[in-house]
Amino acid sequence: MNPYLIVILAVLIGKYLLDVIVESLNLRHFKAELPPEFADCFDAAQYRKSQAYLRENTRLGLIASSVFTPLLIAFILLGGFNFADHMARKSGLSTIPTGLIFAGILLLLSWVINLPFSIYKTFVIEEKYGFNRTTVKTFILDTLKNFFLLALIGGAVFVGMIWFFTEGGRWAWIYCWAAVTLFQLFLLFIAPVTIMPLFNKFIPLEEQELKEAIEGYARKQKFKLKGIFKMDASRRSTKSNAFFTGFGRFRRIVLFDTLIQKHSIDELVSVLAHETGHYKKKHILKNVLISILSTGLMLFILSRFINNPGLFKAFRMERTSVYASLFFFAFLYAPLEMMISLFSKALSRKYEYEADAFSARTYGKPEAMIGALKKLSVDNLVNLTPHPWKVFLSYSHPPVLERIRALRSIKKVSSKQ
Numbered sequence: 233m234n235p236y237l238i239v240i241l242a243v244l245i246g247k248y249l250l251d252v253i254v255e256s257l258n259l260r261h262f263k264a265e266l267p268p269e270f271a272d273c274f275d276a277a278q279y280r281k282s283q284a285y286l287r288e289n290t291r292l293g294l295i296a297s298s299v300f301t302p303l304l305i306a307f308i309l310l311g312g313f314n315f316a317d318h319m320a321r322k323s324g325l326s327t328i329p330t331g332l333i334f335a336g337i338l339l340l341l342s343w344v345i346n347l348p349f350s351i352y353k354t355f356v357i358e359e360k361y362g363f364n365r366t367t368v369k370t371f372i373l374d375t376l377k378n379f380f381l382l383a384l385i386g387g388a389v390f391v392g393m394i395w396f397f398t399e400g401g402r403w404a405w406i407y408c409w410a411a412v413t414l415f416q417l418f419l420l421f422i423a424p425v426t427i428m429p430l431f432n433k434f435i436p437l438e439e440q441e442l443k444e445a446i447e448g449y450a451r452k453q454k455f456k457l458k459g460i461f462k463m464d465a466s467r468r469s470t471k472s473n474a475f476f477t478g479f480g481r482f483r484r485i486v487l488f489d490t491l492i493q494k495h496s497i498d499e500l501v502s503v504l505a506h507e508t509g510h511y512k513k514k515h516i517l518k519n520v521l522i523s524i525l526s527t528g529l530m531l532f533i534l535s536r537f538i539n540n541p542g543l544f545k546a547f548r549m550e551r552t553s554v555y556a557s558l559f560f561f562a563f564l565y566a567p568l569e570m571m572i573s574l575f576s577k578a579l580s581r582k583y584e585y586e587a588d589a590f591s592a593r594t595y596g597k598p599e600a601m602i603g604a605l606k607k608l609s610v611d612n613l614v615n616l617t618p619h620p621w622k623v624f625l626s627y628s629h630p631p632v633l634e635r636i637r638a639l640r641s642i643k644k645v646s647s648k649q
Contacts, residue, residue, distance in 0.1 A: 237546035240563045241305065247566070248301045254621050255290050261619040269636055270616065273606050282613040285361045292357065296349045303345065311548035313338075317556060331394050331555025332387060338559065339382070358469065361613060366468045377430050389415065390558070397538050397554045405535035409528045416523070424484055434461040434484075439492065445501050446485075453594055455508050459484040466490050471612045474503050494607055498600035502591050506601065509590025515583040522579070526572050530565060537561045580628040585638055598639045605632050605639075 266279045274282075307313065320334035354371060358364035366374075389412060396408040419427075428434070437443045437460040450457050465472070465488035472491035485504055492500065510516055537543055539552040543560050592598035609616065609632045618631050629635075 234542060234546045236540075236543045236564070237308075240308070240546060243563060243566050244301055244305060247570075248297055250625075251297055252294060254619070254625055255294055258615075258619040258622040259287060259290055261617055261622075263617045267616055267633060269633060270606060270609070273610050274616075278610065278613075279616075281361065282615065285357070285613045286615045288357050288360075289353070292349060292353060296346070300345060308547055313547045313556065313559075314549050317549060317551065317553070321551075327398060327554065328391055328394050331390065331553065334553075334555055335387075335390055335559070363469050363471055365466060365470065370468065374431065381427065381430075385419070390555075393558060394554050397535070397557075405528075405531040409531050412527055412531070413524050416527075417520075420520070432467070433464045434486065435464075436460065437462050437487070442492070442497050442500060445497050446504050449501050449505060449595060450508070453505075453508060453512070455512070457485065460504075461486050462489050462492060463487070464489055472608060474500075474507060490611075491608075494611060495604055496600070498597055499604040499607070502595050502597055502601040503604050505591035505595040506587045509587035509594075510583065512590060513583070513586050515587070518583075519576075519580075522576060529572075530569075533565065533568075534558070534561050537564065574625065577626070577628050578624075581623075581630045584629050584635065588635055588639055589642055592639055592642045598642055602636050602639050605635055608632075 262283050266274055316334055316337045319337060320330045323333055354364055354366055392411055393408055397404045400407045446460055461484055463486050470490055472488045472494060474487045474491055485507060538554055538557045544552050547560055591601050614632055616633060623631060
């Protein structure tokens with residue numbers, strides 16, 4: 233059997249089995265009794281509701297994987313990629329347009345398979361647990377906007393990669409790396425003002441007392457705010473959050489309108505202080521650098537597999553091409569990508585602890601941050617007791633109880649000083 237095919241099938245089946253094992257462990261890791269820390273904000277009925285919510289989402293995810301994985305394996309073994317290539321080549325166009333048609337066929341098939349699961353999650357599970365506010369019209373418009381952005385941004389990157397690896401010779405991966413990096417940085421700057429407003433409205437914060445409290449904190453920290461915005465997240469969901477986005481004059485703090493409705497001023501300022509901590513600790517810059525380096529590594533390895541006959545044979549392909557190489561390489565790169573992802577998630581969890589500590593020390597009200605974390609957990613029906621393996625493999629944030637313990641330890645140290 234083709235060695236590349238063996239590796240690809242092992243990766244696909246291995247990932248599926250790992251997901252099944254870890255998700256099963258996570259479901260069995262439920263604690264019947266509510267953790268004492270949440271006794272003041274989570275009643276027994278809500279706690280059971282959070283567990284039921286996790287159970288339904290987990291089952292849906294496993295069903296989706298159980299459908300998608302066998303279909304993908306069958307698609308590979310039965311020559312589905314070769315059929316898509318035949319369809320693309322019938323156009324009689326040059327390499328780049330043919331590659332775009334090939335990619336479009338594959339992405340459309342993937343979307344069709346995933347659509348029922350997306351609809352079920354939004355209009356059945358999220359509706360059942362009181363989160364969904366997405367109308368059918370909004371869902372359709374979001375889908376169309378996502379298609380447009382994927383065609384525009386993803387298509388531009390895809391075309392650039394085909395061109396560089398077709399014309400760039402030995403150093404194509406370096407040229408491509410430089411171009412992709414510049415494009416990524418460009419998007420980081422313009423996304424907050426051009427892309428994100430396609431999906432949500434961002435209006436300057438109107439609540440005067442809250443605005444003054446945030447600006448007062450920012451002045452003490454010598455943190456120049458380019459804008460404090462409220463986002464109409466309630467159009468789609470009752471879930472709440474906040475985030476920091478953009479660079480330079482496009483930098484902005486964004487608070488969900490649902491967050492503002494449910495939290496006190498001290499809690500909201502502590503959340504903002506947490507986001508400020510990410511900036512002050514240079515977490516965002518470090519993540520960008522890691523992304524750039526991992527992209528360079530990926531492109532370097534990719535350059536060794538462009539038009540690889542053995543790899544194309546594994547996918548039952550009759551003809552080689554740069555555009556198909558980009559898709560096929562992703563299957564081989566998956567294990568390394570997973571290792572990089574594990575490192576990135578572990579680093580992200582570390583950064584969250586650091587940002588929590590920054591909030592507690594600079595705002596001086598760790599209990600406010602603890603209160604915010606508790607309300608966010610209750611409002612979003614967060615799993616309070618995830619299995620350690622689930623955390624290790626999937627969590628970009630530490631479990632909420634661990635974050636609260638860390639904040640309480642800071643409070644104890646501060647009280648002794």
